[in-house]
Amino acid sequence: MKRFRKPIPHRLIFYGWVLFLWIGMATPPLSAQILPGDARVSYRIEAQLFPAQKKLLAQETIVWKNTSSRPVNTLVFHLYPNAFRSEKTTYFTEAGYHRKSKEELSTLQFGGIDVTEMRVVEGEELTGKIRFISPDDGNRDDTTVAEVDLRNPVPPNGQIVLKLNFALTIPQIFSRSGQAGQYFFMGQWFPKLGVLDGAGRWHAHQYHLHSEFFAEFGHYQVALTLPEEFIVGASGTLINKTKNADGTYTHVFEEDHIHDFAWVACPFFKEIIERIALEGRTQEITIVLLLSHPRAKDRYLSALRYAMAFYAKHIYPYPYRKLTLVDPPFTGLRSGGMEYPTLITGAHLDLLPSSVRLTEWVTVHEFGHQYWYGIVGTDEAREAWLDEGVNTYFELEIMEGLFKDSPSLVNLPLLRLSVPEYHRQRAFAGTRLDRINQPSWHFMDGASYAAAVYSRTATLLWSLRNLVGRDRMLGFFKRYAETFRYKHPESSDFLALFNRHTGEDFTWAFERYVNGYETLDHAVYSIESTRIQDDLGLFQNEVVFVRNQGYFPVELQITLENGEHIHQSWNTPENRKEIRFTAPSPIAEARIDPDFKVPLDENRLNNLKRRIPSRKGISRLIAGAGLMFQHLLSLLVL
Amino acid sequence: MGILKALGRGFRVDTLRFAGLIYLVNVSGGLVLYAGLFLLLRFSPELAHRIPETGFTEPPILMILEWIRTHPEGMGQVATLAATVALFYMLSTLFLSGGVYAVLLAGGKKTLRDVFLQAVIQFPRMASITLGILVLGGAVIGLEGALLITILKVFASSGNGSLAIVLLTIWVLSCVFVLFWIIAVYDIGRVLRIQTEKNTFVALWRALGFVVKNKVPFFALFTLFLLIMALMHFLLSLLPSPSISLLTGIAVVLVHQVFILLKYFVKIAVMRVETALVETAIQPPAVPPGGSPS
Numbered sequence: 001m002k003r004f005r006k007p008i009p010h011r012l013i014f015y016g017w018v019l020f021l022w023i024g025m026a027t028p029p030l031s032a033q034i035l036p037g038d039a040r041v042s043y044r045i046e047a048q049l050f051p052a053q054k055k056l057l058a059q060e061t062i063v064w065k066n067t068s069s070r071p072v073n074t075l076v077f078h079l080y081p082n083a084f085r086s087e088k089t090t091y092f093t094e095a096g097y098h099r100k101s102k103e104e105l106s107t108l109q110f111g112g113i114d115v116t117e118m119r120v121v122e123g124e125e126l127t128g129k130i131r132f133i134s135p136d137d138g139n140r141d142d143t144t145v146a147e148v149d150l151r152n153p154v155p156p157n158g159q160i161v162l163k164l165n166f167a168l169t170i171p172q173i174f175s176r177s178g179q180a181g182q183y184f185f186m187g188q189w190f191p192k193l194g195v196l197d198g199a200g201r202w203h204a205h206q207y208h209l210h211s212e213f214f215a216e217f218g219h220y221q222v223a224l225t226l227p228e229e230f231i232v233g234a235s236g237t238l239i240n241k242t243k244n245a246d247g248t249y250t251h252v253f254e255e256d257h258i259h260d261f262a263w264v265a266c267p268f269f270k271e272i273i274e275r276i277a278l279e280g281r282t283q284e285i286t287i288v289l290l291l292s293h294p295r296a297k298d299r300y301l302s303a304l305r306y307a308m309a310f311y312a313k314h315i316y317p318y319p320y321r322k323l324t325l326v327d328p329p330f331t332g333l334r335s336g337g338m339e340y341p342t343l344i345t346g347a348h349l350d351l352l353p354s355s356v357r358l359t360e361w362v363t364v365h366e367f368g369h370q371y372w373y374g375i376v377g378t379d380e381a382r383e384a385w386l387d388e389g390v391n392t393y394f395e396l397e398i399m400e401g402l403f404k405d406s407p408s409l410v411n412l413p414l415l416r417l418s419v420p421e422y423h424r425q426r427a428f429a430g431t432r433l434d435r436i437n438q439p440s441w442h443f444m445d446g447a448s449y450a451a452a453v454y455s456r457t458a459t460l461l462w463s464l465r466n467l468v469g470r471d472r473m474l475g476f477f478k479r480y481a482e483t484f485r486y487k488h489p490e491s492s493d494f495l496a497l498f499n500r501h502t503g504e505d506f507t508w509a510f511e512r513y514v515n516g517y518e519t520l521d522h523a524v525y526s527i528e529s530t531r532i533q534d535d536l537g538l539f540q541n542e543v544v545f546v547r548n549q550g551y552f553p554v555e556l557q558i559t560l561e562n563g564e565h566i567h568q569s570w571n572t573p574e575n576r577k578e579i580r581f582t583a584p585s586p587i588a589e590a591r592i593d594p595d596f597k598v599p600l601d602e603n604r605l606n607n608l609k610r611r612i613p614s615r616k617g618i619s620r621l622i623a624g625a626g627l628m629f630q631h632l633l634s635l636l637v638l
Numbered sequence: 639m640g641i642l643k644a645l646g647r648g649f650r651v652d653t654l655r656f657a658g659l660i661y662l663v664n665v666s667g668g669l670v671l672y673a674g675l676f677l678l679l680r681f682s683p684e685l686a687h688r689i690p691e692t693g694f695t696e697p698p699i700l701m702i703l704e705w706i707r708t709h710p711e712g713m714g715q716v717a718t719l720a721a722t723v724a725l726f727y728m729l730s731t732l733f734l735s736g737g738v739y740a741v742l743l744a745g746g747k748k749t750l751r752d753v754f755l756q757a758v759i760q761f762p763r764m765a766s767i768t769l770g771i772l773v774l775g776g777a778v779i780g781l782e783g784a785l786l787i788t789i790l791k792v793f794a795s796s797g798n799g800s801l802a803i804v805l806l807t808i809w810v811l812s813c814v815f816v817l818f819w820i821i822a823v824y825d826i827g828r829v830l831r832i833q834t835e836k837n838t839f840v841a842l843w844r845a846l847g848f849v850v851k852n853k854v855p856f857f858a859l860f861t862l863f864l865l866i867m868a869l870m871h872f873l874l875s876l877l878p879s880p881s882i883s884l885l886t887g888i889a890v891v892l893v894h895q896v897f898i899l900l901k902y903f904v905k906i907a908v909m910r911v912e913t914a915l916v917e918t919a920i921q922p923p924a925v926p927p928g929g930s931p932s
Contacts, residue, residue: 613686
């Protein structure tokens with residue numbers, strides 16, 4: 001195994017850096033005070049990682065513009081590393097850590113962020129005015145959101161320049177961010193402003209167990225200083241890399257129109273740069289791949305190629321200069337399967353066979369976030385479905401296209417499962433006490449959150465796609481992504497545009513299944529065929545279809561014993577539909593949704609009914625189950 | 639006796655008699671489950687109207703998933719029934735193993751009645767050896783678990799992905815290795831317990847010594863066993879699903895029965911080879927000490 005030089009900087013370097021930051025506070029570079037282009041905020045950060053101490057020291061310059069119609073005299077910040085400060089934070093409370101014993105807690109490596117200096121450039125000192133608030137749950141032990149009052153309010157269209165110094169104690173990776181040995185994944189690692197809406201209200205949420213993130217679009221320039229042996233991947237594009245006198249390297253990354261910045265560093269990475277041809281141009285991709293995962297490269301690349309081409313064709317080409325994909329190690333898997341602007345983390349397990357498409361699945365999903373969370377920029381904390389659900393719908397489209405000749409998720413001899421079927425089963429598993437559209441911290445548990453936000457939303461959108469047509473559905477999403485590019489739309493914007501694009505009113509669907517608690521279940525209730533005595537050879541046939549719950553337009557199919565099919569649409573909201581007709585043959589069976597276009601129907605078994613019962617199908621199911629059991633027994637012989 | 643000669647004694651046609659006996663237990667267990675499922679599903683008038691006769695529009699596993707999700711109480715009944723049958727089946731095979739080993743030690747030329755008689759006589763010994771191996775095996779599995787936790791902690795502190803894969807692979811191999819020793823010691827312990835040894839733990843200790851001394855033949859035997867099983871399961875995976883049509887279904891079920899019988903044949907053959915190896919190693923001396931042959 002390759003041995004690396006231990007990255008322990010001299011103690012003097014550590015304190016020297018502290019001194020440098022202090023001096024830096026006194027002389028802000030002028031360039032940092034100009035807000036570029038249409039940016040609403042800009043962040044310039046200079047940070048140094050001290051891997052052995054698991055510390056990071058940084059200096060941050062924020063230029064922020066008040067885009068609301070009112071003067072702003074309070075600024076609200078996210079200080080998300082404080083989610084991992086103690087077992088009493090909202091994150092750990094929601095995760096049940098407060099019930100752990102002292103012994104268990106003593107083994108955990110907590111961490112947090114300390115803002116050591118904050119002030120307005122050439123103006124007010126703010127450090128002492130930092131006040132922690134808990135807008136979501138009132139937890140006083142949670143310090144993930146802070147506010148500061150300004151002596152001089154920022155007028156509409158006015159700007160303010162802030163200088164901050166902060167020190168980060170990097171926790172173990174509990175959720176998405178932290179360290180695992182020499183693997184450092186840094187997401188939500190710096191003080192970041194909340195989002196101010198047009199009415200002058202701040203949107204800033206505490207760090208919750210299930211919720212993800214929301215921030216303002218802007219310009220980022222981040223300089224990261226690390227020991228030489230660390231391979232670095234980050235949001236944005238590398239614009240400069242210099243060697244310092246102490247042997248460390250400084251990597252400078254920059255990007256526009258993004259709302260967050262994440263980075264990763266580890267000595268056990270290999271940086272692979274690939275170029276993908278997209279709609280007449282070349283897109284650069286960097287895969288930060290673990291040295292021990294050489295086989296993962298082609299799987300990541302094939303999934304990315306397909307997903308990028310799909311989005312380029314149906315939405316628009318990926319607009320940033322670069323995309324970075326991080327391949328986390330097994331010990332850092334808690335940072336895997338996550339999205340940040342222009343950077344995503346995958347999930348690859350070498351021990352899994354390639355017929356389990358985990359690597360491709362996660363890659364396709366996380367790349368899709370670049371559009372919905374990244375470019376459109378919805379609020380993942382308050383309305384997670386707009387990002388996760390929409391993105392899962394695209395995951396279905398892409399995975400079904402990528403693996404069109406075999407089940408798209410698992411293709412094992414005893415288990416063949418497609419991504420749409422997986423989401424359908426998960427959507428209806430367990431209780432449905434949570435509605436899709438609600439703040440993520442209101443969900444009962446993680447399973448309920450995932451079932452509603454990801455799977456039920458995708459299943460609803462898949463059903464709507466089959467109703468309005470695939471082209472119209474994809475056309476809507478293209479228009480949605482163009483209309484709300486960098487604009488933070490809300491659920492009401494989504495619905496209004498959907499109605500406008502389709503030319504129909506689908507408020508009923510969103511009110512029932514997104515804002516409401518309804519579920520959908522159709523059933524064939526009864527079938528009757530009676531020979532008409534007066535007219536030899538004719539039968540009086542009758543089928544009753546019912547909706548046990550919900551409403552969704554659906555196709556009905558009645559099959560006569562002579563093989564003739566009768567089709568009807570049921571698109572009226574009553575709960576019972578009776579079809580009576582005379583025919584030369586009695587009914588053999590009736591089916592609801594014969595082409596399986598409404599996966600939102602949660603019980604598929606009652607969608608078919610035969611007039612004359614038959615147990616042949618059941619016998620075959622029993623034979624299959626019995627054989628599996630016999631084989632299982634043969635393994636248990638003592 | 640060499641391993642090849644021992645294999646010749648194990649893989650004989652008359653081994654099928656014993657295999658057939660265990661197979662009957664398997665079929666009985668299977669039939670109980672079949673009957674339970676029939677009672678639960680087949681006589682449900684609702685399902686008789688609902689489940690398609692032929693040409694399932696989706697894989698049966700998805701229909702089963704749908705049924706489990708929409709009928710959680712029915713799933714509970716099936717799971718309880720399956721667990722009860724599996725437990726009864728394991729006890730039955732344990733019971734029969736005493737008879738089979740005893741008859742094999744006596745030369746194998748006995749009737750089924752002798753197998754049952756010996757099974758009754760040997761059952762307490764089989765049960766005590768099983769309890770003993772559960773205690774010892776449990777301790778070893780506990781050690782493996784502790785090793786896994788230590789490995790995971792090492793990963794967490796180093797973050798080295800390559801090291802993680804190497805150590806995990808070593809751990810998986812060590813589990814296979816440990817399983818091999820547990821099964822071998824369990825089998826030989828049962829033979830020794832029937833043959834001479836009165837104390838369970840001494841029998842297991844002697845069995846361990848025996849397996850250590852004959853590790854090469856045992857390793858060869860178990861490797862052969864695993865290869866045959868892997869090949870059989872590969873061939874089974876090539877069979878079509880029984881749900882395609884009635885005739886195909888019947889044919890597939892019958893072929894599966896032959897495969898299950900053959901699996902038992904291989905298992906009994908391995909038991910027979912083990913018995914042959916023990917007999918060779920612990921044969922009485924040609925001339926009894928302290929006297930001349932009469």
